[in-house]
Amino acid sequence: MTLFPIALLGAIAGLDVVSFPQAMISRPIVAATVGGAFAGNAAAGLLVGAAVELIALETLPVGASRYPEWGSASVVAGALAAGAPPGSPGPVPVTILAALATAWVGGWSMIALRRWNAARARAHLADLERGSAATVNALQLWGLTADLARGGALTIISFSALRPVVDAAAVHWRVDARTSRAIVVGAAAAVAVAAVWKVFHWAPFARLLFGAGLIGGVALVVWS
């Protein structure tokens, strides 16, 4: 597996979060699955992506608020999961942890980029006030390029640093598979349910509909 395609995918997913085109290819359920596919196992990426998507439901990317950067982080997690040694329950919790940690660092890198964009805009304020189209285009192009580079660099650093950690976890993991999965799912589910409550509870009948859906969902699990 070469690092370059993963880095390129991480760069594109990172760019999609805010700069271009915000088509939500950066959502964990998409980015981790595609990251997994690039590394040779889309299903492994999908599993990790679904778990991280549950956690990401909480994050509303509203305006100037600070939030984790899920795009590059999910590509890293999907590729790590796809390339993990088979047979050990360790890689799933570790790759989800890797996604959360990378998303956290990615969030900070976005803040740094926004400050850098501000410094560049301030430096060209006189040109902007003169109505220079060349300056506008240059600032936009700079922003796109810098964000693409940010996502790519984050992906390379995170993937390279965490690959040995995932391999080591596969060897040294000492908790059985069902407990490992249960703890991961418990953490993700608690965040997801709280997120759903936060986002939807204000609407009339939302609680009733959630309850009805829950009965249907549990019935599907029991009977499938």
Place this chain on the structure above:
Amino acid sequence: MTDAGKAPVRLSLATRIGIFSRLLAIQASWNYELLMGIGIGFCIEPALRSLPGGPDSPRYREALARQCRYFNAHPYLASVAVGALARTELDGVPGDRIERFRTAICGPLGSVGDRLVWAGWLPVCSLLALAVYGLGGGPLRVVGTFLLAYNAGHLALRIWGLEAGWSHGMRVAAALSSRVFRDGPAYLARAGALLAGIALPVALARVIGPGQGRWPIAGVLVATAIGSITLVRMHGRAEGWRIALGVLAVFVLYATVIRHG
């Protein structure tokens, strides 16, 4: 006061396509001082070339400078602002009126978009994809469902916004009072609540995997109930993803170092 007596300016298809493609990069130079101001100028620029005198005229430069100042809105609904502001500039509305209009539409376009998209359409589409995953969907079906559903709404909103803004100009508030914006968030919240009820158990069951016995599921249900109630009661004082990060970090440490030792 507009350019009285003149026929209304029309935007060519090429200009519309140019503006629309630029809208996809409206936040490319987003920053904490001008927010998406430069992006608004970048998107409107193709329309400003139709001003009398073209791109070398003082009127073009004055208009572009005005449009690059501070602006904030939801990135998809910023298309409404771009359409409306392009119209006001080409109609020859005085600069001070355009500036007041620009300031006035920031708030509504931000709050309406946040409620409709970030707190409505996006989580609904995520939950739909999780439901498809939980019901056994493969990678292509899950990813395809999400991207098609989400972007149908996303692109429709951007295209509609540009057209509505251009058609209504400074009277664009009428377009924003449509039922879609007034009642849409509530409908989406209800649909999201129903979908969440279905999606969460099936997706969780699939992540846990088959043949794992009943106790992990019972444990997950208890942990979910306790964890989610705790998070809701914290009223945003702590973010769930940070707590999940902490829990998983401690668990990974336990499973690899402590228990191994």
